[in-house]
Amino acid sequence: MGGVKPGMTMFDGKMLDNIKKQKSYWEENCYSEAVKKKPERKDSFETLSGISVKPVYTPLDVGDINYEQDISFPGMYPFLRGIHATMYRSRVWTMRQFAGFGTAEETNKRYKYLLEHGETGLSVAFDYPTLYGYDTDHPMARGEFGKCGVAVSSLKDMEILFDGIPLDKITTSMTINGPAAIIWAMYIANAEKQGIPKDRIGGTIQNDILKEYIAQKSFIFPPEPSLRLIIDTFEYGFKHVPRWNTISISGYHIREAGSTAVQELAFTLADGLEYVKAAMQRGLKIDDFAYRLSFFFNAHNDFFEEIAKYRAARRIWAREMKKLGAKKNRSLWMRFHTQTAGCTLTAQQPEINIVRVAIQALAAVLGGTQSLHTNSMDEALALPSEKAVRIALRTQQIIAEETGVTNTIDPLGGSYYVEWLTEKMEEETYKYFDQIEKLGGVIPAIEKGFFQREIAKSAYRYQKEVDEQKRIIVGVNKYQLDEPITIPILKVDEKGEQHQINRLKKLRIERNQTKVKKALDRLRKAAMGDKNLMPYILECVHAYATLGETCDVLRDVFGEYKEPILY
Amino acid sequence: MEKKIRVLVAKPGLDGHDRGAKVVARALRDAGMEVIYSGLHQTAEQIVRTAIQEDVDVIGLSLLSGAHMTLFLDVIKLLKKHKMNNVIVVGGGIIPEEDVPRLKKEGVAEIFGPGTPTDEIVDFIKKNVKQ
Structure with missing residues (x-):
């Protein structure tokens, strides 16, 4: 058997011609006849991003793909199939549940609970005052203490938060942006107090301010000084804390704010490239810092589109980083965390969220994620209860241990549909790149409200489709049930604030x-x-x-x- | 000519989740109302001041952070202080069912949780604003 020669596509011309003939036959004699007898359920089928989907995909749809250049092998450029050569055969993804509420003491207890139940990494949710760089007793903090995360106002709180947790053995991700440099400094200082040197701690700070302006909205400073702080962390990181990911370039919040999968992909990668260019402008060498850039994506409902999104992300990133002059393989890797889509959780019949989360999590795994958070069923109502978060963690454990999907790498690689959709996502992303460039780059586009408007438009269209029953949400606009919600709700201890x-x-x-x-x-x-x-x-x-x-x-x-x- | 219903869609506190607020603002505008969107990070004082200046019939408060029992009620108290009894206050976001009775007792006219069709909000406002 001869392999495919460079420059050649996966199917030769003669084979494609034959398939074309067979496809015409099928369309005329099978498909159109069948449609006459059994009309299709909808006039058109589309992905969540609005990409039109054909009834069936064939080699004709992937005819111009060159296996060696475009697909290749796991651990090899352009890393479409995964960044590592062995992927989950060596080590499954890190199971990292985003958690935090109330006081540092309460959250410390939750971390220990999660670790006891098999979680393999920590992920800190901070409360709003912390996210905006306010102490708990600031007037703007009113009503917000410990509500959607833990309050950390000083190194003292950080010490309590990680009390009894070995920071040289566990990695920690911290969702913090505006004040990321300060919170990171607290983590470093705390590790040092535990006797662990900076170069032995590992973890991630989100530190992605561009998507804050675009979607999540917990910003503090204007773009220029914000970027300066971020690049300060890049530089300090590769010099002194080399195991730390100094940024997690995030599409998650862009998606939660209502974007499509394509917009999530395009805007996130555009942000990523903006950081790289800014760091290079400061005089940093791309291969010094690029290996510590990490990413964070959403796992939404459209199963195949999500998988295509992750695959396309890896390939685009590798190509663009190469264009920017990266030489080391590690600089080309898109390493990413995934969280299932919070915005898809329903307050109605909350137990069925377990099923949604399982399917979304499976897409993330088939897409080759490095770490994963699975949402708890009760999160459209409140912060997760212990039992809800345990079930969410068990969902990941079932995928990892029972389903067999980890046996081989990128099992959907070569699927005519998934490869076609991967290419399509890439194509659409480059269209957005062009638009952003025409606006003068990411920051001018933010200042003009470009991303914000694009996202608001998509969010509104989605809601309209749900309202008009064009898009079905089980339990919300179909299969509704009139019964009281009976799952227990977590209450944050009111006394915590005074404490x-x-x-x-x-x-x-x-x-x-x-x-x-x-x-x-x-x-x-x-x-x-x-x-x-x-x-x-x-x-x-x-x-x-x-x-x-x-x-x-x-x-x-x-x-x-x-x-x-x-x- | 019939006077258009004026609605202030407001985001109190530090919560940055503005998807729902923006979707509702658009839906109300498409239903023919005058919509003023406050933008993020508003104090109760700012919200009530805008409501007075813009002479609104309705204030729609959106909050997903869990601070509604403090911040929604701050707005209600200030409205009472300014004797703005005619302004209807509605709320939306992540609000546990058990908090709803207390919010209603204090003067929030209705709470619209996740999954509410936008028409329902439009209808409620149209029905409850005295034209």
Whole structure:
């Protein structure tokens, strides 16, 4: 058997001609006859992104694909089939459940519970005040303490949050953006206090401000100083904390805000390339930092489209990074985390969310994710209860241990439909790249509200389709059930807020004030110049300056971002 | 000519989830109402001030962070203080069912949870605003 020669496609011309003839025969004699007898259920079939789907796919749809160049092998350029040569045959994905609520004590307990039940990595959800760089007792924090994450106002809280958890053995992902550098510094400082040097800790900070402006909206500073802070973390990371992913370029929130899969893919990759270019402009070498860029995608309902999305993402990223001059293989890898789509969870008949999550999670696994969060069935109602989160984790364990999907790599590779759809997603992504370039790049496009408008349009169209029953959501616009919701709801302990405020007050009195003031002053001066701010931030954190105090210094120097208001 | 219903769609507090608020704002606009969208990160004072300035009939509050028991009720209290009894307040977001009776007792006219068809919100507003 001879392999495919370079420059050749998967099927030779004669074979394709024969298939073409056979397809015409099928269309005229089988398909059109059958449709006459049994009309199709819909006038047109489309993916969630609105890509028109044919009744059947054949070699004709993938006829111009060159196996060696376009598909290749796992662990080989362009990494379509996976970034590692062995993928899940060596090690399955990291099971990492996003968790956090109330006080650091309560969340620490939840982490230990999850680890006891077989979770293999931690993922911190911070509350809104923390995400915006406010201490718990700030007026803007009103009503928000511990509601959708844990409050971390100082190194003290970080110490409690990871008490008894070995930071050299477990990796931690932290969903933090505006104040990412400060929270990361707290994590580093805490590890050092545990006796673990910086170069032995591993994890991820989300640190992706562009998608905050676009979708998630927990921004603090304007784009320019925000990018500076991010590149400071890149640089500090590869020099001192080499096992840390200093960014997780995220499509998840873009999708949750209502985008299509294509938009999620295109906008996320555009953001990613923007960071790379900004870092290179600062004088960083692409191969020094690129291996620490990581990604984060959504796993929504359209099974094959999601799989095609992950595959296309890997290939586009590898190609674009190569174009930008990356030489090392690791710089070309798109490593990504996946979370099942929170926006698909229904408050109605919440138990059926378990099924949705299982299918979405399977798509992520077939798409080759490096880590995975599965949503809990009760999350359209509140933060997950212990039992709900355990079932969500068990869902991943079933996929990993029982289904056999981990036996071979990229099992859908070569599927006519999936390969065609992968190409299609790629094509549509490049169309968006062109549009973004015409607008002057990602930041001008944000300032003009381009992404925000595109997402709002898609979100509205989706809702209209649901309202008009063109899109079915089981339990919501079909198969409804009139019964009270009986699953238990997690309640955050109301006393936690006072407890946290007392701790903060005590900290502000007991710490060495001169040290705090000196550290904050030094940070202010550095922020006005162009030095890497990480050492200065670390100094503040070590002195127990609070998150709010440290952020206030930067707010003073950098100003605050105001977004264009549109709907 | 019939006066258009004026609605302020507002995002109180720090919550950045604006998908629902924006979808509802569009749906109300398409149903012929005048819609003012507050943008993010509004304090209760800012929301009530905008409501006064824009002379709205309805305030739609959207919150997915779980802070509704504090922030929705802050808005209600301020409206009462300003004697704006004619303004109808409705809410939406991630709001556990057990919180709904208390919110209604304090003066929120209706809570629209996830999965509510936009028509239902339009109909409710049309029915309840005195023209």
